[in-house]
Amino acid sequence: MGIPHDRARYDWINDFLVAVLLNQKIKGKSIYRTIYFLPVITMPAAIAMVWKWLYNGDYGLINFLLSKIGIQGPNWVSDPKFALYAVIVVAIWGGIGYNMIIFLSGLQGISKTYYEAALIDGAGPYRTFFSITLPLLSPIIFFVSIISFIHAFQVFDLIFMIVSDKSIAIDKTQSIVYLFYQHAFVLGDKGYASAITTLLLVIILLITAIQMKLQKKWVHYD
Amino acid sequence: MEVSSNKGKYLVHLLLIIGSISMLAPFVWMILTTFKTYAESVQVPPLLFPTSFNWSNYVEVFELLPFLTFAKNTFIVTIGITVGQLVFCSLASYAFARIEFPGRNVLFLLVLSVLMVPSQVFLLPQYEIMANLGLLNTLPAIIIPGLFSAFGTFLLRQFFMGLPKELEEAARLDGCNHFQIFWKIMLPLAKPGLIALGIYTALFAWNNFMWPLIVNSSPESMVLSVGLASLQGQYATNYPVLMAGSFLAMIPMLVVFMFLQKQFIEGIALTGGK
Numbered sequence: 001m002g003i004p005h006d007r008a009r010y011d012w013i014n015d016f017l018v019a020v021l022l023n024q025k026i027k028g029k030s031i032y033r034t035i036y037f038l039p040v041i042t043m044p045a046a047i048a049m050v051w052k053w054l055y056n057g058d059y060g061l062i063n064f065l066l067s068k069i070g071i072q073g074p075n076w077v078s079d080p081k082f083a084l085y086a087v088i089v090v091a092i093w094g095g096i097g098y099n100m101i102i103f104l105s106g107l108q109g110i111s112k113t114y115y116e117a118a119l120i121d122g123a124g125p126y127r128t129f130f131s132i133t134l135p136l137l138s139p140i141i142f143f144v145s146i147i148s149f150i151h152a153f154q155v156f157d158l159i160f161m162i163v164s165d166k167s168i169a170i171d172k173t174q175s176i177v178y179l180f181y182q183h184a185f186v187l188g189d190k191g192y193a194s195a196i197t198t199l200l201l202v203i204i205l206l207i208t209a210i211q212m213k214l215q216k217k218w219v220h221y222d
Numbered sequence: 223m224e225v226s227s228n229k230g231k232y233l234v235h236l237l238l239i240i241g242s243i244s245m246l247a248p249f250v251w252m253i254l255t256t257f258k259t260y261a262e263s264v265q266v267p268p269l270l271f272p273t274s275f276n277w278s279n280y281v282e283v284f285e286l287l288p289f290l291t292f293a294k295n296t297f298i299v300t301i302g303i304t305v306g307q308l309v310f311c312s313l314a315s316y317a318f319a320r321i322e323f324p325g326r327n328v329l330f331l332l333v334l335s336v337l338m339v340p341s342q343v344f345l346l347p348q349y350e351i352m353a354n355l356g357l358l359n360t361l362p363a364i365i366i367p368g369l370f371s372a373f374g375t376f377l378l379r380q381f382f383m384g385l386p387k388e389l390e391e392a393a394r395l396d397g398c399n400h401f402q403i404f405w406k407i408m409l410p411l412a413k414p415g416l417i418a419l420g421i422y423t424a425l426f427a428w429n430n431f432m433w434p435l436i437v438n439s440s441p442e443s444m445v446l447s448v449g450l451a452s453l454q455g456q457y458a459t460n461y462p463v464l465m466a467g468s469f470l471a472m473i474p475m476l477v478v479f480m481f482l483q484k485q486f487i488e489g490i491a492l493t494g495g496k
Binding site for chain 1: 235238246249263340342346429432472479487
């Protein structure tokens with residue numbers, strides 16, 4: 001059940017960098033945007049299948065590329081040591097496009113006058129970024145961090161499709177929602193399953209409340 | 223902040239291209255695999271390109287599974303849920319935004335509180351309801367719980383709240399009733415919100431996996447996402463066929479996206495960022 005924490009911590013930083021880069025006036029911006037957005041419109045079931053194939057220990061592309069630089073790759077999704085990280089990578093990859101769009105709309109919402117003022121005051125690009133872009137973007141960063149966290153907590157499709165219940169890695173990778181599915185619809189223990197979802201509700205409410213409290217320390221509205 | 227130096231520009235492009243490759247590579251690998259024979263797909267070291275364009279994997283997908291039925295079901299589910307959300311959410315949100323009635327705020331608070339609840343909490347009760355209605359293993363069971371959402375109601379209410387009250391008063395003076403005001407005046411003005419909700423909902427309905435997996439096990443009303451899982455169950459190692467199925471399943475949404483790219487991206491920004 002470690003996915004939510006790990007994934008939420010890293011993926012917004014990643015997405016944020018991409019958005020910062022894409023908001024600049026550069027050629028081919030819309031082509032890049034389309035490419036990064038592709039996984040968002042793709043069925044998670046199809047994404048899972050493609051990545052399972054990429055991860056394949058014997059014939060997968062990833063291990064083939066690793067072998068070119070002299071590394072013997074493991075059986076990514078059936079090895080309990082790696083399966084969780086394999087799923088995290090797919091989740092990050094699939095979420096970049098969505099979060100990028102949110103960050104982009106936030107960046108475009110920052111008034112140009114701030115940048116003009118900074119330019120007149122002689123601020124360099126780094127100073128402008130840390131003193132203007134970052135603070136004014138903090139509400140969006142806050143929003144994305146909450147949403148990423150909640151999404152990650154509810155992961156199911158990827159684990160069901162990539163790891164699957166037949167794998168020995170499932171004990172190390174199953175999420176709360178996967179556990180719920182198993183008990184409610186495979187093992188038929190509906191009472192226990194209901195307890196799981198109630199706990200999920202409490203956890204998500206708690207985390208949202210904590211994040212709401214913490215935001216006062218670093219989120220600037222206006 | 224703009225990159226002024228050429229060096230900076232090249233660096234940005236370099237980073238973006240590396241990113242693009244890692245975004246596209248899985249799709250390219252998927253498409254290349256669909257044209258390989260099974261023997262080619264399990265060659266060591268792997269063959270990057272198929273030796274010839276071999277279409278038999280696509281043929282096999284249609285032979286192994288009622289793939290066209292799955293596609294038809296997915297279309298029905300997607301259109302049903304999207305139309306349902308647009309109708310019910312717009313009506314409910316208009317009432318919450320514009321009609322004064324006793325208990326309105328309490329009711330809206332209840333709708334809002336649903337937003338905080340993870341959707342999985344509802345799965346078991348919804349399953350029980352569908353079972354009691356005798357709808358298990360039918361398309362209506364997949365569609366009905368998706369017809370309304372607190373999220374859509376909240377999103378559209380924001381739009382209706384933002385429209386000037388004068389329009390409504392003028393229409394009332396001209397003798398319009400609530401429904402006419404809603405239908406002829408407010409709804410057309412809320413079009414950006416409706417498009418955003420429509421795209422968001424359609425994407426969700428098309429890709430949804432867990433609910434159709436739970437509520438249906440018959441091939442007659444199976445959707446594509448669950449169909450892919452069952453394909454994987456039967457042909458766990460025949461990746462050329464699995465890739466062909468995956469690619470076919472993503473084509474319709476890809477085509478819609480190519481035509482409505484701007485609306486997709488704006489819609490996601492609107493549903494997420496607000």
